[in-house]
Amino acid sequence: MKISIKNKITIAMLVVILTSVSSLGFFAYKKSKEILIEDIKHKNFTTLDNIYNYFFQNFMEGMEYTVNHWADNQYIVSYKKNPGDPKTVNKMPEGLHGIANKWKGIVEANPDIGWMYFGVQEDGSFLISPIDPSITESYDPREREWYIQATENPDRVIWTDPYVDAGESSLIVVTVAKAVLKQDDLVGVIGIDIKLDKFSEITKNLVFGDEGYLMLISNEGDIYAHPDDDLLMDTAKNEDWFQEILMGDSGTKMFTSTEGKNKIITYLTIPQTNWKLVGITTVDIIEMITPIKNQVVMIALISIAIAFIIGYILSLIVTRPVGEIMKVIHKISKGEMGVRADIQSRDEFKVLGNKFNEMLVEIEGLLKERDLNVKKLIDKNKEIMGQNDEILAFSEETEALNEELSYLLNEIRNNYLSTVKALANSIEAKDSYTRGHCERVRNISLAIGKVMGLNQEEINNLEFASLLHDIGKIGIPLEILNKEGFISAEALETVQKHPQIAYNILSDVEFLKESREIIYQHHERVDGKGYPRGLKGEEISLPAKILAVADAYDAMTSTRPYRKISLTKEEALEELEAVKGRQLDIEVVDTFIKILKENQIEIDA
Incomplete structure (x- = not known):
């Protein structure tokens, strides 16, 4: 389906505005959610801190003041x-x-105080007020935890x-106690028993958030204060927020409850006891962020509505001049030359229309010139066409001459190669030790070259x-060769001069240019020696x-004047392994050994 320029502009405006607004809305929504959560956390922590300061801290400092007062009382300090x-x-x-009467008062x-x-x-001795008749004479305060902690x-x-x-x-109860000292000597310990209900009473009577509550727990998870009395001295270890x-020491954490709502845990540490004062509220962030x-x-x-209107207006502004140009193009395609575009705007489209009209003038001139050139052609x-027959006859004659010349060149090449081979054979004929050597070397070389991927020209x-x-x-004198x-x-x-001699013999044969270089190098060693x-x-x-x-390899497995007994195939392969990397190329030796072991070549004896 083709989409007009007008629709494309409208759609583009919609996409740009929609993308921008969506991105902005998404980030605004996300940021608002973060700000809302942080605000709730901050308010909860401030509330919890105020509760601690005005209720727990004041109460506990009051108890500590009372204990300190009586621990410094001269009658208590001087008691004996x-x-x-x-x-x-x-x-x-x-x-x-x-003192007993004052304590009782x-x-x-x-x-909230028990004793x-x-x-x-x-x-x-254990001096207590008010008197608790249930405590027996065997009771020894020095063995109690509150006494031991105070003395330590x-x-x-x-x-x-x-x-x-x-x-x-x-x-x-919870005991708040202080050691009584007289010139660094321990006299005893003053203690006050505070009913644990006091802390639960504080948590019950205070409001924490809209649906929240307070609790007091130890570092081991034991619940010391809770609005639900049934949970006192129970454990909070299994709660997902406990760890x-x-x-x-203090902070605010957010967890997702099983109902999908957010549970916000606010806590701080009571320095006197290391207990945790915990405030728990449940909020529905999704519901709060909905507005x-x-x-x-x-x-x-x-x-989106504004973008659609703007896009439609812009599309009309853009498409009118384009439509005018399209009308002119349509008329020209029907053969109506001489028409021109009439653009009424005063912007870039006016310039475009003028350039378009100038182009039409140039095209009309080119068409006239084309017609003239076609006539000349x-x-x-x-x-x-009148000369074509002569050219064809000359072409056939040239082709025949080329074929004859190619035949003569091949003849010359083959004759020269036959002559050189004859010379090589004549040398082998004089030397019984090397008879058949060149043919065997040829067979081995071609087998290795094909496996190593040489192209046809390199093979030749x-x-x-x-x-x-x-x-x-x-x-080389025969007496030296056969010595x-x-x-x-x-x-x-003298013997080592034969590669140079061969190079000189073949130097005038152009088609053996690459071959003579191979011959020139075949006694070089990879180690440069x-x-x-x-x-x-x-x-x-x-x-x-x-x-x-x-x-x-052929020299090793053949008899020579300097070695009457040739090496076996296995001995020759061991010798090749020994000299590869120094005299011979490693990759070539490995390729040849693989060919030989896999019987990919037959070497005539």
């Missing part, structure tokens, strides 16, 4: 039992009756974890080089490396 007096439990000595005025008492270090921390007030009172009241709040989402959608819809073509050059590689021995046993340095130097030029590594061509391996 009379000699011979028995251990005292559940009654006050005469000298402390006034404090307890009666503060229903006030003084544990004596000297004999384990004599410089500060200590708070115990909740425990069941030692009497028959079965109350769960998170253990990792810090913002609705506003974003409304803005997006309004923007027709006349010239008639003249050329390698074949000629293999057949003619010893032609240079024409210039048995040790050969002198002078004779060896060969002859005649001392080439090494990549300086030696691959065909020359192949010829060197083929020549060496």
